[in-house]
Amino acid sequence: MVPLSYYIVLSSVLFMLGVIGVLVRRNIVIILLSIEMMLNAANINFVAFSHYLHNIAGQVFVFFVLAVAASEVVIGLAIIIALYKNHHTINVDEINLMKW
Amino acid sequence: MTLVLFAYFAAVILITGILVVTLSNPVHAVLSLLVMFFHVAGIYVLLNAEFIAIVQILVYAGAILVLYLFVVMLLNLSGKEKSHNRQFLFGSFVGVTMFIELMIFLSRSPLSGTAGSDTVDKIRSTGNTQAIGESLFTTYLWPFEIASLILLVAMIGAIVLSKNGILRESWGEKK
Numbered sequence: 001m002v003p004l005s006y007y008i009v010l011s012s013v014l015f016m017l018g019v020i021g022v023l024v025r026r027n028i029v030i031i032l033l034s035i036e037m038m039l040n041a042a043n044i045n046f047v048a049f050s051h052y053l054h055n056i057a058g059q060v061f062v063f064f065v066l067a068v069a070a071s072e073v074v075i076g077l078a079i080i081i082a083l084y085k086n087h088h089t090i091n092v093d094e095i096n097l098m099k100w
Numbered sequence: 101m102t103l104v105l106f107a108y109f110a111a112v113i114l115i116t117g118i119l120v121v122t123l124s125n126p127v128h129a130v131l132s133l134l135v136m137f138f139h140v141a142g143i144y145v146l147l148n149a150e151f152i153a154i155v156q157i158l159v160y161a162g163a164i165l166v167l168y169l170f171v172v173m174l175l176n177l178s179g180k181e182k183s184h185n186r187q188f189l190f191g192s193f194v195g196v197t198m199f200i201e202l203m204i205f206l207s208r209s210p211l212s213g214t215a216g217s218d219t220v221d222k223i224r225s226t227g228n229t230q231a232i233g234e235s236l237f238t239t240y241l242w243p244f245e246i247a248s249l250i251l252l253v254a255m256i257g258a259i260v261l262s263k264n265g266i267l268r269e270s271w272g273e274k275k
Contacts, residue, residue, distance in 0.1 A: 002106045002146070008206055010110045010143075016199040017117040023191030024184050029126055029172055033133050036164070037117060040140050043152075051147040055216030056223065056235045062152050063236065066159055067247040071254030073164050077171045078261035084175055093185055 007048035015041035028083075028090045032076050039069050106146055112139045124183035126172045130165060137161045148220055151229040 014037055021034025043062045050058025084090055116136040123129045137160045144153035223231045236244055 002103055004211060005206070006106065006110075007143075007147075008211070009203070010113065012199060012202045012206070013114055014117055015202075016195045017114075017121055019198060020192050020195035021121040023194060024188045025121070026183060026185045027126055029168065029175075030120070030129055030183075033120055033129060033168065036133065036160075037120065037136070040137070040160075043156075044140065044143060047144055047147045047149045047152060049213070051149070051220070053213050053215050054219045056218040056231050057216075057239070059149050059152050059228075059232050060235050060240050062149075063155070063232070064243060064247055066155060067251055070159060070164060071250050073167060074254045074258045075261070077167060078258040080171060081174070082261050090175060 004048055004052045007044060011041040011044040011048070014038075014044070026091050026093055028080050028092055029077075031092065032073065032080075035072070036069060039065055102146060105142070109139045109142045109146070112136070113143070127169070130168050130172055133168075134161055134165050137165065148223065149228065151232050 018034045018036075018038035018041065021037065022031050025031055025034065043065055046058040046062050046065070048058075050056060080090055083095070087095065089095065113136050116132040116139070119132040120129045120136070123132065137156060141153040141156040141161075144150075144156060218231065226234075
């Protein structure tokens with residue numbers, strides 16, 4: 001039997017890796033991948049608590065997170081393709097359209 | 101035995117997670133994320149959530165990752181230019197600080213809650229998929245409908261964004 005805290009530590013490390021990925025990478029696709037990693041960390045927590053607290057609601061919420069992740073990736077990749085068509089770059093350092 | 105499996109899954113998840121952040125070639129990063137999704141599915145199986153594990157493989161590894169790979173191939177990015185920006189050290193520092201704060205908070209919290217009625221034996225007797233379905237279509241029916249609406253909006257948004265000038269042309273003809 002694995003203690004609940006092990007799962008929480010695992011998901012925290014995964015979330016930290018996602019945060020670092022969003023902060024340090026220049027490629028927008030990799031930034032979206034890092035967001036997926038953070039969503040996965042949240043999902044691991046949901047399922048672990050669902051198992052240890054005997055409540056199926058956690059697994060239902062993983063389903064909703066999946067729906068949000070799917071719609072996020074569709075919109076995000078469409079924006080990236082539109083951006084690449086117009087600016088020929090997907091480097092976040094060179095995208096300053098909305099800079100004040 | 102469970103602990104050994106958990107250690108294996110956790111080790112692979114962390115290694116591939118580090119690879120996603122560090123690898124400069126986007127295709128390699130996407131492929132290591134694919135390996136990570138499979139091992140997250142293994143973690144779900146360890147937690148008696150077989151339906152979620154299958155959905156993880158079908159939706160994440162099957163659909164979302166293919167979409168990522170497709171876009172990376174379409175944009176034809178080379179991994180030659182610098183993949184990390186200047187605030188590499190600062191970003192890692194912020195991430196590690198956040199992690200330490202989380203660990204401090206977690207070590208001080210009792211991690212307790214009121215246990216529900218869905219014990220492992222009860223879920224096993226009805227079946228994991230059926231248990232989730234019953235909860236999804238009774239207690240969480242309204243959020244389920246909202247999720248379908250979100251997916252519809254995402255689909256329409258993607259079509260409008262990727263079809264260049266779909267709005268402009270139809271509006272221009274009316275003028």
